[in-house]
Amino acid sequence: MPNITLSGVAKSYGGGDYAVKNLDLTVPDGAFMCLLGPSGCGKTTTLRMIAGLEQPTAGSIAVGDRVLDSVERGLYVPPEKRGMGLVFQNYALWPHLSVRENVEFGLRMRKVPGPERRARAETALKMVHVDAAMDRYPSQLSGGQQQRVALARMLAINPTVLLLDEPLSNLDAQLRLEMRAELKRIHEESGATIVFVTHDQLEALTMATDVAVMKDGELQQLAAPMEMYARPANRFVAEFVGSPPMAIVDVAPSPTGLAGSLMRSIEARAGQCAPTAVGIRPEALRLGTPPGTAWHEEAVVEAVLPAGSSWTVRLRILDTELYAVSYTPVEAAAGDVLTCWTDQMHLFGADGVRLSSWDRTEVGA
C-alpha cells in the first residue's frame, strides 16, 4: 500500500473560517500516524477528508498514484471506493446480531461467500482476542470487548488503511491502556497503515510511529514521537506534548527573577542565540548537587506529590512556580530549601519557534 499524500488541502464549512488550512502531509506506507491536537484544531475534518466523508475546499488527496480528491481537476472518489476501514468514537454494533454476525455483516454486504466469511470473521475476532465471546450479543459484553468487536468488524474486511477517530475515548483508564497495546500489536501484525485521531498526547506518544500535531487547522510539527518530545518545533508543541507540561519562562525583554537567572546562565555560553523564552521539562529539573556546568538555584519546596514510581514536586524558584518530576524518592517536606539544577533547556525565539536546546550532551559541555 503506497503513501497517503495530502497536498495543499483546505476545508471550509462555509462562512469564511477554515477548519483545515493548506495542509501538506504524507502518511508513509505502514505508518501508525496520530493526528494530535486540542478540540477544534481540524483533526476529525482531516480524517473525514481522507475517508471521503468530506470533500476538500482546496488541494488534493492521493494514495500512491491514485488521486482520490482533486479540487482543481474536479475529482472525487466516494468513501466505499477508497478501500479504507473506519472506526469512530461511537462504534454502534447491531444489538440484535451476535458478535460473529456483527463481524460478518460487512463481508455479507461485500458478497463474500459463507465459508470464507466465517473464516475471516473468526480470524479477525482472534486478532482482537474476543473469539471466545463469538456467540454472545453486544449487551453481554463489556465496553472494551464491544470496542474490540468494532475493530474486528473493520479488520475482517482487510482494509489496507484504517482510519480511527478517538476510538478509545469511551473506555476507562485500564481498558484504554489495554487497547493501546492491542492496537499497537494489531498494527504490527496486519502491516496496515493507521491514521488515528486523538487529543490525548499520551495516546499519541505511546502508539504512533509518526505524530502530526495540529493547531487552528494548521500542521505544527510532523515527527516520530520521541523526536517530537525531545525537539518540539515550537512553544505550542512543547507545551502540548508532555505531562506535566514543559515549563516555559519568558526571558525578554528585561528578565528578572528566574528569567534573569536562566539568561545569565545562557549568556555565559559562547555562541548562544538570544531566546525570548526558555523551556524546562519537569524531569529535566533535578534536585540535589549540580554538576559543574549546570544552571542551578535554590528552590523552596511547596508540595511533594508521590505517585508510587515517581515524585512530582512543586517548587518556588525565585519568583516562579515550577514542577519537577523525580524517579527516585524525594525525602522533602513543604518549606524545605533544596538546590535544583538543569542541563537541558529549550530556547524559543520571538515567533515561538524553537531555536535550539541547551543540553550538555548536545553542546559537549
Ligand SMILES: Nc1ncnc2c1ncn2[C@@H]1O[C@H](COP(=O)(O)OP(=O)(O)OP(=O)(O)O)[C@@H](O)[C@H]1O
Ligand atoms: N460539519 C461542520 N459544519 C461546520 N463546522 C464544522 C463542521 N465540522 C467541524 N466544524 C468546525 O471545524 C473546526 C474543526 O473541527 P474538527 O472536528 O475537525 O476538529 P477536531 O480537532 O477533530 O476537534 P474535536 O477533537 O473536538 O472533534 C471546528 O471549528 C468545528 O467547529
